[in-house]
Amino acid sequence: MFDHLTERLSAAFRKLTGGVVLNETHVEEALKEIRRSLLDADVHFKVARDVCDRVKSRAVGAEIWKNLTAGQQVVRIFNEELVEALGGKEQSPPAFAGKPPLIVLVAGLQGSGKTTFCVKLALHIRKKLHKTVGLLPCDCARPAAKEQLVTLAKRVGIEAFDSPIQKGAVTVAREGLKWAQSQFFDVLIVDTAGRQQIDEELMRELSEIERVLSPRERFLVLDAMIGSQGLEVARTFHERARLTGLVLAKMDGDARGGIALSARAVTGVPIVFAGVGEKPEDLEPFHPSRMASRILGMGDVMTLVEKAQEAISEEDAMDSAQKMFGGRFTLEDFRDQLKRLQNMGPLEGIMKLIPGMGQMMGSLKGVDPEREMKKVEAIINSMTAAERKKPDVLNGSRRLRISKGSGTQVSDINRFLKQFMEMRKMMKQFSKMGMGSRIKKLAQAAQSGKKPLL
Ligand SMILES: Nc1nc2c(ncn2[C@@H]2O[C@H](COP(=O)(O)OP(=O)(O)OP(=O)(O)O)[C@@H](O)[C@H]2O)c(=O)[nH]1
Ligand SMILES: [Mg+2]
Structure with missing residues (x-):
């Protein structure tokens, strides 16, 4: 863990203060630690390298601010670059406005937090956006998956489509769409099956469901603890489902969440929500600056x-x-x-x-x-x-x-x-x-x- 990146920078470097112009040697020195901290936070090494390159091009030749040390000046630039890479300062959450029923497809690896997120999102849309919402369980792979969604939905008073899973996910999707239309829902959230590994069968099924539903939003749920291999997961899902948003689940844990940076970099798709607990209320809009602080180490x-x-x-x-x-x-x-x-x-x-x-x-x-x-x-x-x-x-x-x-x-x-x-x-x-x-x-x-x- 690297709670104080600034302190890890070498003493000589830290002592440089206001008025001095940073040269390449100074910056390289700081970048060594920055690179390490990014890798510690599970940022994919290629993404870490890109961020470091951007920090370098801005920092070399920059004058150290009056009240900062060299280390602080570089960390400051690094922080700004992180916020930018995570989506910038101002980012408004999706409005889910469009021809009803607006369909949100939720995909991801097994156990990443998809089903929980579906319920959280339904609640968010109803409470915050005052729209009517239905839930469609399209996970026919795991026997208890449908029950899990239906039970969770019932608990918070959201309607869920309930039909035999033997029909298969694609048929359920087709019937579920008709149901949503007949109920005049503004938004329909579709939960899908996850797999241990990214496999062809899952991807084909996902493409099929997508073709039937033409979802306006296609979200990928990523477990914040996934580590640097999450980059490949994000890339594959993006290639197959042309994602429109990323969701980070389990942000209440102590993962540094480097996946946020990697997945955003590889897909170019915004991170829209963060799951911060097991309860249906535990959902927050994603805040790039908070996330940057987390990756950077809050102390800094x-x-x-x-x-x-x-x-x-x-x-x-x-x-x-x-x-x-x-x-x-x-x-x-x-x-x-x-x-x-x-x-x-x-x-x-x-x-x-x-x-x-x-x-x-x-x-x-x-x-x-x-x-x-x-x-x-x-x-x-x-x-x-x-x-x-x-x-x-x-x-x-x-x-x-x-x-x-x-x-x-x-x-x-x-x-x-x-x-x-x-x-x-x-x-x-x-x-x-x-x-x-x-x-x-x-x-x-x-x-x-x-x-x-x-
Ligand atoms: N702490 C915490 N736990 C979460 C969060 N989101 C989901 N979980 C837990 O993670 C586990 C898996 O969540 P699910 O929503 O069932 O995940 P899934 O992706 O639907 O799983 P499959 O359907 O099996 O692929 C459950 O025990 C959830 O309670 C979160 O934001 N924070
Ligand atoms: Mg599930």
Whole structure:
């Protein structure tokens, strides 16, 4: 398992940071680990090679982002390529709209999860798309197969076609279609037989059923745990049934699901659903970005995002803290801080630790803090840039203009400015007390959520 791909990248590589341009040697180094991680996730080696080639062509010559290390930068590109290869960011689930009965043929290897998926899909279509659905069991190979579908369907109140399996799958398909038409179903879902191996007999039967039903959708159910041989399975089914969608069953297990990448690459067909449990409700639309995180190792994506955020906010915090204690804190800075506070940003901690700020926030108690903050923001927004930098110029007529502009009372402005001036005074005193050198510690402590020892 490779929970932290980034950490597996060599130390020298990891240390390269912002501003450096990645060269071929750097990228090759990272690709070694990336290739291994893809193979670990059961991605077919040819597919892994293609993804690596694409990452390479994008990464060589790319500049490392300011707050990322080389490793993170490559992992970032890798993640983007994975999402793209899995279907892109935006992917809407099929709507199953068309001339009724719209037929969905479900195929796959034995035990992959076809029958379970048929029931899940029927429920999804009824609940989410508000369409009428019927189920057609065309698995006449396994004696209990029909009963399994009929029983499952009954349990969730979906109608299933029930006829003797001795007739054979093709006859059942023909009769089932007539039944669906007579029932005026919007959608008819057809379960088929699976086999241990892909064999000619199964494929012929499938083609036959397909010819009789002309299904609009032809889905292949793949067990997420199938491993890299799933690529051949997907290819064969696609050649015979011209698939329109892939379904990944048993995604609730701990398979990394590399088959998603391989099957999608070899067929070019979208992955439409993921089965996430045994129950009929356990079906989800397929999310390429979630899947990419899974193949990549969740730890990496999380670390990546956190690291980037940390770096940004730490830098911001230092910058503001230095301004505050150097007495250069303006109304503009104050407005920025307010914005961050509203977002419950990481600066909340540092604000509380600053003399004056706590009081100011405290005086908001009893009133709606959100509204107060908006008011203050409106006041600052109605000032000119010069006024924000030097609030001392704010005489009576300027305050009147601001009150009109911000829809507040002059008394609101007076109160706010008084508080702001006091806060600034306190900040200056604070820095005179020799605290300037401890700003860094303060900022860092606030970042980590700990109270510093001043
Ligand atoms: N955990 C989990 N189990 C699943 C999922 N889908 C199916 N199963 C289980 O996998 C087993 C096989 O599922 P079926 O739906 O019978 O598979 P099938 O492809 O119809 O099998 P055959 O008809 O024998 O070819 C059953 O025990 C299901 O409960 C899933 O998404 N998650
Ligand atoms: Mg079945």
